[in-house]
Structures are given as C-alpha cells and as structure tokens.
Amino acid sequence: MRMIARRSKIFLFLVAMFLITACYAGEDNRPGEEAVIKVNGSLVTKKELEWITGQSGLESGVELSVKEQALAVRTRVIQLEAVKRSIPVPIGEKSFLEAMDVENLRRSKALENNEPIYGPKQYTEKPYYHSLMTKAERALKDKLRGKEIDSSQEKLLAYYEAHKDKLARKMDSYWLEALVEPGESHDARKRAELLLDRLSAGEPFEKLYAERRSLKGLTAEEQINDADRRNVEKYREALYEGIKDMKVGEVRLAVIQDQDSFKIIRCVKRQQGGYSSFEEVRDNVTERYLEQEFDRIVKQWIDLAEIKVYH
Template sequence: MNNVSNRKCSRKKMMWVIAIIGVVVAVTAIFISFQVIRNNTENKIVATVNGDPVYVEEFRERLLMQKVPVQQFFREKYGIQAGDGFWESYFEGENPLKTAKEMALNECVQIKVEQQLGRDKGLVEDISYPAFLKQLEKENKRRKKAVENNEIIYGPVEYQKNVYYEYLYSNMKIALKELLEGKEIQFTEEDLMSYYEQIKDSLYRKEGEVKILKAYVTYTDENRNFSEENRKAALEKIRQVKLKMDQGENIKNISDSSPKGESLKVNFVEQVFNEKTAKHDQQSALELKTRARRLSVGEISDIIEENNTFYVIKCLEREADGYKSFEEVRENVKSKFIDEKYNEMVEGLVKAAKVEIVGSVYDRINMQ
C-alpha cells in the first residue's frame, strides 16, 4: 500500500517539475523573441536624410536626450508633472512624445547634414550608425588592451556609446570649421572688427577699477566659533564706526574703544576690485564687490554682513567701465564669428535637406 502511495507522490512531483521546466522554457523563449524583435527594430531605418539612413538606435539616443527638456517644457507651460501616462497624454492639443520625437528628428537631421559635409571634406568615410558602433567596439578593445599592457591612455578605459558619439561629433565639427575657414567661410579684418562692435556689450565689457576703504568687525573667534552675543556686540561696534564716518570724522582719528585684549576689533583696510581680482572676488567677496560698484567717490555704504563679518565701506576711487580692446579679444571674436557663419551654413543645409520618414517605424517608437 505504501509503495503505491509513494509512486503517486513521485508522479505528482515529476509533473510539477515538468510544469516548472515548461514555464521556464516558455519565458526564456518569449525573452529571446523579444530581444530578437528589439534587435531587428533597432537595426531598422527610421528616416533618411539626403539618402543617408538614420537608424532606430541612432534616433533613440537623441530621443532620450529630449526627455528632461520636454518634461521641463510641459511643467513650465502647463504645470504638469511627469508621471504614468505622461508621454501618451495630450495637453491643450500638445503631446509630449510627439514633441520629443520632433526635436530628436530635427537633431538627427542636423547631425546628418554635418556628417555629410564632413564626408565631402574627407574627414570621415562612413557616416552610418553601424560604422560608428564598429569604431566604438574597436576603440574600446584598443583601450582595454592598452591598460592590460600598462600603457598610458587618456580618457575612460571604456567609452559609453553616447559619450564616444559626442566626442567624435565634436572633433569633426572643430576640424570642419578649420577646413572651411578662408574658403566657404571668408572674412576680413574689417568683418571681425564690425562683429566685435556687435557683441562687445554682452561679451567684452570691462569693469572699471574701484578702490575702497573698508571698516570691518569679525564676530567669530580664531576657531570660527559663533555666538549671538558676539554678533550683537560686533554690530554695535560697526554702527558706531559708521556714525563717525557719516559725520565726516577722519578715519585716522576713529579709534577702537575696545578694552585691551577684547577679541572684537575694528579693522581698517583699503581694497581694490579690478580684472585681476575678479576671480577671487567672485568666490569670497561678491556682496562686498557688488555694493562697492554701486558707490560713487566719497559715498559710504550701509552696514554689510558677509562671511561672519560686518563691514562699512567708503569709495575712494573709481574708473569708468569700458570694454576689452579688439586686440585683446581678437581670437575669441574670430572663433565666435566662424561659429556663427558655420551655424548659418548648417541651417541652410538642413532647410535644403531631403528628409524621408519611414512612418511604419517612426510611429512605433516610444520613450521606453
């Protein structure tokens, strides 16, 4: 009797094992099928630009880059926070996914016409995305082998796909601009000087030097310990100093009435703000510099609090603001001039480009 029962149990266990194996096989088959479908989809062409293909994977990289900007756009315009169903929803007739895909396609078209220009100039032979992937694989193998051989490499041991793509794209644009200079992009010295006049207000303003006398009291001790009592005492001291300065009392005659040995000492120091000190000022004396630049010669500021210190400042001297000379910034002007002309050229190529979208592929692409 027991033997019969044991046989039945064994059969049941075997059936369960077979069922589990069947489920695993089915799931694996589905996963493999999904991967095959996805790979086939990634290898498909979503559009052509002057006959050159834009692959789904290539397009998807640009699409994912639009995710944050599009979310921000809809948040600012409609007060919408991205959540479930966001990309499929419509807000006053606007659809986030459609917007993102249009932006991604525009970028793909621009990049492709630049790559075509680079190919025409002999900078690159094959501008297809599969060729890029082969180049990426080759470069990463080279880097890995170099590291194994203790050779010096610059940059990462292994490039991520998007990083390497941008690296090649940026370098190609730099090389293109160098090739176009003096040919498709021509200019004279007068052109550069005229361009300098157009952009100097926004890019080349030069702040005049300002010299101040500052009276200050720091209310933390040598270990940077803070107490509200010290802060109140320091504030009262600087108020007395400001009162005397406002009354026209000579700075040299304003003495510190603190008892000997008291830590809250009033200090008087001259300070200059100019081009040479600008970086330091930005980091450690921004509020002081801002206030100083508002003062006319002889004018005294209100009390300023910055970095655990109270200040009163008086403007001693100041130069008028001006501009960096053309000679100082000529190379920068030239670079920006070439950038602008290059962008105009690319815009023209984009407008003239023949773009054909493969609707059956384009329409199926989502943000997943």
C-alpha cells in the same frame, strides 16, 4: 515556349510588385531600428537620439519635442556635411557602435603594453558620441574657414567693434569701504544684519564706519580693478555681483559674504576700465566669430534639409 513566356511574365510581375511594395514601405512606413527621424535620407534611431540629447530611456511612439528634433537634425546635418568634406565620422547607430568597439580595443591594447592613453580606460556610448561630435565640428570649422567662412582681418575687426562691450570691456576700478563682521557663523551674520538695520533706518554709513575704524578687523578699504577680475569673478562672486552696478557714494544695502566674513559695502570711487585692444583679445574674437559663422552655415544646411519625423 508559351509556358516559358507565361512564367517569365509572372516572374516579372512579382518582381515589380516587390519593388513597388519596398518603395512604398521605404517612403511611408516607419523603418526598423526604432527610427525617430530621417534627415537627408539618413535615419536617426531612438538610441542615437538618447546619445545626442543626453537622455535615457526615451519611450517608443512618443512624439519628439521641438528641442529633440532640432538637436537630432543639427547633429545629423553636421555629420553628413563633415563626411562630404572627407572628415571621418561614423553615421548611424551601427557604425558608431562599431567605431566605439574599435576605439575601446585600441585602448585596452595600449594599457596592456603600458602605453599612454588620454581620457577614460574604456568609453561608454554617450561620452564617446559627444567626443566624436566635438572633433567633427572642430574639423568642419577648419575646413570651412577661408572658404565658406570669411575669417579675414577685416571681418574679425568688424566683429570686434560690433561686440566690443562683451568681448573687450575691461572691469572698472572700484575703491571700496566695508563694514566687516569677521567669521562665517550665524552670529556673525546676525551682527552684520543689525548694522544693515541701522543703515536702513537712516544712520549714515560714515558714522558707523568711524565708530568701528579703530577696532581691528571691523572695517576694510580695498581697491579692485581689471587685474583682479579673474580672481574676483571666480572666488569672490558675491562681492563682484554686489559692486558691479554701484555708483560713487552708493551703499549696497545687503550683507555680502566674502573672504570668511560678512560685509556691507560703500563705493568711494569708480573709474571706467576702458577696452582691451583687438590684438589682446584676438583669439577670443576669432573663436566667437567662427562659432557665429558656423552656426549661420549650419542653419542654412538645416533649412535646405529634407526631414521626416516618425511618430
């Protein structure tokens, strides 16, 4: 009996020592799988960090930058909060790779059966990781809306008023005159630069404009307003950047390449564009407001998170 009792004590002692060692290793030693950071008990591995940051070949043992830490923490916090709200998100390197294998198998079978798929035939790690994160964020925003995020009409209107200039300001209307040198060749630019030299030397724009007006294609008159905004911003960026701060009567002393020609512009008239109504920009206002409030809540989660960085 004494021998049995002694063996029992030795066994219990060894178990206790094992548990103490395990706890110590878990708390103070760097875990396996090349973990770089732990967020609320959930490890982010070096491989995962590469998917999150879009980088490749991150070196082991190299201290994380502030940006890398912030991205890793934000990503993991969002994933954990999504799972809390029953949004399916694979958390961790192993779970993610298993989910990607399942998705790629589904795509292979769909192609074999001539069924439609959207996106690539087979996902690779980084694109699939970002695809899942985009879906998780969207689903989480939907869950938060009306609960943690107050998206009432009153809140949206207040946001619209506070950000009116950025979200609803219409493009001003401009009446322009231009000295034009047709073509995109080096010689055409040189001719335009010679005109610019004359203007810089003090010759009036009106004089040069009058000299060239009877010659086809060497002058132009144009009105640009908010209805042209999308086209001008997308396809005539140099012109838009050149005119948006111009005052009436001002000559832009620069050669602008625009629509297969080089131009020197004068603003003849300018009229303020006003603002789009709330209803006209409601969708954009709602999207921007939800993004702002989502970022605010994520910051709160991060502030409360338990974070450990492994060097």
